[in-house]
Amino acid sequence: MLAQIKDEPFIRWDWVGSHLDDIWSRTLEHIQLTVVAVAVGFVIAMALSLIALRWRRTYAPITWVSGVLYTIPSLALFALLVPWTGLTFLTAEIGLVGYTLLILIRNIVAGVDGISPEVREAAIGMGYTRARMLWEIELPLALPTIIAGLRIAAVTTVGLVTVTALITLGGLGSFILRGLQRFFTTEILVGVVMSVVLAVAIDLVLVGVEKALTPWARHKAGA
Amino acid sequence: MEFLGDVLEWFTTADNWLGTTGILNRTWEHVQLSAIAVAVAGVIAVPAGVALGHVGRGGVAAVAVVNIGRAVPSFGIVALALPITIKLGLGLGFWPTFLALVALALPPMFTNSYTGVDEVDAALVEAGRGMGMRGPEILRQIELPAASPLILAAVRISSVQVVATATLGALVAWGGLGRFIIDGFARGDEVMVFAGGLLVALLAVLTELFFSLIERVILPRGLQIRRAGVETAVATSA
Numbered sequence A: 001m002l003a004q005i006k007d008e009p010f011i012r013w014d015w016v017g018s019h020l021d022d023i024w025s026r027t028l029e030h031i032q033l034t035v036v037a038v039a040v041g042f043v044i045a046m047a048l049s050l051i052a053l054r055w056r057r058t059y060a061p062i063t064w065v066s067g068v069l070y071t072i073p074s075l076a077l078f079a080l081l082v083p084w085t086g087l088t089f090l091t092a093e094i095g096l097v098g099y100t101l102l103i104l105i106r107n108i109v110a111g112v113d114g115i116s117p118e119v120r121e122a123a124i125g126m127g128y129t130r131a132r133m134l135w136e137i138e139l140p141l142a143l144p145t146i147i148a149g150l151r152i153a154a155v156t157t158v159g160l161v162t163v164t165a166l167i168t169l170g171g172l173g174s175f176i177l178r179g180l181q182r183f184f185t186t187e188i189l190v191g192v193v194m195s196v197v198l199a200v201a202i203d204l205v206l207v208g209v210e211k212a213l214t215p216w217a218r219h220k221a222g223a
Numbered sequence B: 001m002e003f004l005g006d007v008l009e010w011f012t013t014a015d016n017w018l019g020t021t022g023i024l025n026r027t028w029e030h031v032q033l034s035a036i037a038v039a040v041a042g043v044i045a046v047p048a049g050v051a052l053g054h055v056g057r058g059g060v061a062a063v064a065v066v067n068i069g070r071a072v073p074s075f076g077i078v079a080l081a082l083p084i085t086i087k088l089g090l091g092l093g094f095w096p097t098f099l100a101l102v103a104l105a106l107p108p109m110f111t112n113s114y115t116g117v118d119e120v121d122a123a124l125v126e127a128g129r130g131m132g133m134r135g136p137e138i139l140r141q142i143e144l145p146a147a148s149p150l151i152l153a154a155v156r157i158s159s160v161q162v163v164a165t166a167t168l169g170a171l172v173a174w175g176g177l178g179r180f181i182i183d184g185f186a187r188g189d190e191v192m193v194f195a196g197g198l199l200v201a202l203l204a205v206l207t208e209l210f211f212s213l214i215e216r217v218i219l220p221r222g223l224q225i226r227r228a229g230v231e232t233a234v235a236t237s238a
Helices: A002-007 A013-018 A020-054 A056-071 A074-085 A089-113 A117-125 A130-167 A173-181 A185-213 A215-221 B002-011 B023-055 B059-071 B074-087 B094-118 B122-130 B135-172 B178-187 B190-218 B228-237
Strands: none
Touching: A013 A020, A013 A185, A020 A056, A020 A089, A020 A130, A020 A173, A020 A185, A056 A089, A056 B190, A074 A089, A074 A130, A074 B135, A074 B178, A074 B190, A089 A130, A117 A130, A130 A173, A130 A185, A130 B059, A130 B074, A130 B178, A173 A185, A173 B074, A173 B135, A185 A215, A185 B059, A185 B074, B002 B190, B023 B059, B023 B094, B023 B135, B023 B178, B023 B190, B059 B094, B074 B094, B074 B135, B094 B135, B122 B135, B135 B178, B135 B190, B178 B190
């Protein structure tokens, strides 16, 4: 086996050519795992952030818990979940969602906190209620910071999804794992490169979303 | 509940603690390799980042490095290290894991060292010049102390990440605590998988706490940054 990998070229294009269908379906799997994790993570993070913004004292415990979740290595977290939820999509998603929370909560809260007090005063002076101020003023103004958080969370999640191959899910990670087991470099490279491409693509999509949602930023920045 | 009883029994069995495949040796392997990898990466990345920050060049590289580092999955780095070490004749086990961990620790340490020095208040450097300091003195007495919170934060972030990823070393035939998880999966032994997960999680959290404590002890209070600010500072510049 070892001698074989020594003589093997780093990439065998014929293998890539004959596995395009496989690569495509694993990529779709990867996208699904990522999008579900980031979407569910965003909903939970938004709820927790609103709680933290409304009742300031809850912010420390919320970030503490999500910080511990963030610190636990992904494989360890999956190992802790498997005895309860098995080798399932649910196990993968619980872990993946857990990792997005800290990044998202921190950015949502920082984004709302960064709004200048004059803006709030003006809104109060115009008779805005608290809820209306949140939806029409605070969240839109915090949008760039929130999307910055989403970008980091999404790119991180794309990478973490590869690890779910070890609990038999995995999308593109299954190429990496199988390549390792068979000492086949081409398959490892396909998994890694496609995962990087996917991360960059999702990042660019989110940049586009930000541009579309914050038309006012274009006038201001000019660059 | 029965399951947790089995886990408790696993932890109270002496055989699981002793010998080359025991918890004690596996923990030692894990800590040792992580420490060496972080040290080697630090020796390479911190001087490079500090030097570039001092001359004010390489900002694009600093941002690019951290972005690329984030996009490449750590599992992929471990997997790619294997064919490289085999081609180099270094084989399985220690070397691919070591190589991957060093590669993983480099970007945050480089970028934070660069940013830390580059973003020192220009007025401070100016004041130093006015007092007759030269380049090396400015570096040692102004820039490095001012950058130390960011550099230490990078050491903490890298260390936690390295401890986490060292778990995957078990996939390239290395030891460490990841063995319990990987071997447990291979044998269908969920008690072992869970116990391994617990040990790795504990080690990662302890690593985080250890370095946070170091930051609190050695940094003067005025230099201590609010921890939450660190990653977002890097993130938003990206």
